[in-house]
Amino acid sequence: MAAFVRPPSHRRLGGGSRSNPLRSGGADGRKSFHAINIPRISAGSEERLNATQPSRAVQRVSGWFYDGQRFREGTVGWEEDVVVEIRSGRTRRPLAEGLILPGLWNAHTHLGDAIVTQELKGTIEELVAPPHGLKHRVLAKAKDAAVIAAMRRAMATMIRTGTTGFSDFREGGLNGLKLLYAALAAMPMQGLALGRPVGLSYDPREVAAILRASDGIAVSSYIDWPRDAIEKLAADARRAKKIFAIHCSERVREEIDAVLDLSPAFLVHMLHATDADLERCADAHVPIVVCPRSNAFFGMTPDIPGMLRQGVELHLGTDNAMINTPSLLREMEFAYRVARMKGGVPAREILEMALRGRRLADPHATSAIRVGARADLVILDLPGGRSGFASILRASASDVRLVVSGGRLWPAPSPSVRDASMIRGPRRRITRSTR
Structure with a gap:
């Protein structure tokens, strides 16, 4: 495979920038500025990640990279925060070697409730x-x-387990958004902030302020809200060209036509949906985010094979941080096991579910590593080739060699280790059996 070089006219895609860490992709893929004052609350050293700033020099990793269909052996290079090179063959001194994935995207989180620590x-x-x-x-x-400290701990867990972006349902109105941005400012990752009013009522001034300060609106469920209020929320989000998202059919089945009339960007859960409900979602091109570990906590499981049979596009999220650690590695493994209970799905489909959420930040994004994309990568100490997909579903945090988020490296290599062998790890010795 030949090397590809970034064209001079390349436009940066979504995500944080060095000049303003609070820019992120909106529902239409354009960069949007959140008009909000961020509280200046310092974080302890244990709440920050030691990550580098993007480099103007091309940096490279080698191994087996995901091209959207399979794993191919080669090298991926990036400059600043953009992938500029993909080629066959391994570079002599890579920052890391292993299985190379795009950064994972956690499609549904509630990071604020990480503050709840009791049983x-x-x-x-x-x-x-x-x-x-x-x-x-x-x-x-x-x-x-x-x-803020609780959310930073949750974000740190995501980065350490290969997640470089997330979509958060942020409670607490405008102040809730301020706290999320204060936490995110210290972290090398993207975040889509989906706010909601403080109460279950519609105040046009409150909603306008939330939409100016966020990527959209996300609410608990259709049945929680007065019908006229939720319809006004959705209409305001559409006029602002922002995301509107909603939990649906989590506790009981909800009327899918009424929900789809709100023109949601995506739905969450759909545990009690009928086949006809799922088919309606597929026809309307509305993705569904499933959160198997959260559902299992309450004694339920999503029918992942059934949803796919109806043609639904599925994304994967970890849901409430007070119930689950926000690790997509753990969520993928559990999702695969839950799917086996209903007939099973290929391991590659589970990986795709953990990658598709990035389309909310950039509609042109794909699940493949490609030239011109934002430099979000995770390198795992796992075998590639045909074994790559299955090995991912057995991965843990200890298998993460390097995370690249917008060109920033975690863990940051020691300046004294010129060949970054600390990141690559020692070569494994192979001993021959005498039996």
Whole structure:
């Protein structure tokens, strides 16, 4: 495979920039500025990740890279925050070697409730439903600095496990968004911030302020809201060309036509959906985010094979940070096992579910590593070739050799280690059996 070089007219895609870390892709793929004042709350050293700044020199990794269909042996290079080179053959001194994936995208998170650390007991309504669920009561009383620190810990977990972007349903109105941005400012990753009003009512001034300060609106469920209020929320999001997203059929089946009339960018859960409901989503080209570990906590599981049979595009999320660690490596493994209970799906499909969410930040994004894309990569200490897909579903945080997020490296290599052998890791010795 020949090397490809970035054209001079390349436009940067989505994500944070060095000049303003709070820019991110909007629903239409254009960069949008969040008109919001970020609280200046310092973080302890344990809440920050030691990541480098993007380099103006081309940096490279070698191994087996994902081309959107299969793993191919070769080298991937990037300059600053853009992939500029893909070629066959291995470079002499790569930053890291292994299985090379695009950075994973966590398509559904509630990072704010990472503040809840107690053992959890109760139903969905008792724990997470607005306005009186446990998480809402805890968030209402928590200090801003504590919520920011909790979200930073959750973001650090994502980076350490190969996730470079996420879509967060942010409770708490305008102040909730401020806390999310304060946490994200310290982290080398992208975040889509989807806000919501403080209460279950429509205030046009509050909604306008939230839309100016976010990537869109995301609410709990259709049945939680007065019909006229949720219709106005969705209409305002459409006029602002922002995302509107919603949980659907998580606790009980909800009327899918009423939900789709809101023109959502995506739905979350759909556990109690009928085949006809799923077919309607497929026909409307509305993706569904599944969160198997969260569902299992409440005694339910998504029918992943059934959803795919109806033609639905599936994304993968970790849901509530108070219930699950926001690790997509763990979520992928669990999703694969849950799918086997209903007939199974290929391992490659599970990986694709963990990559597709990036399309919300950039509609032109693909799941392949390609020239011109944002430099978001994760390099795993795993075999490639035909074994690549299956090995990913057994991966853990200890298999992560290097994460590249917008050209920033984690872990940052030591300046004294010129060949970055600390990142590559020692070569494994092969001992011959005498038996």
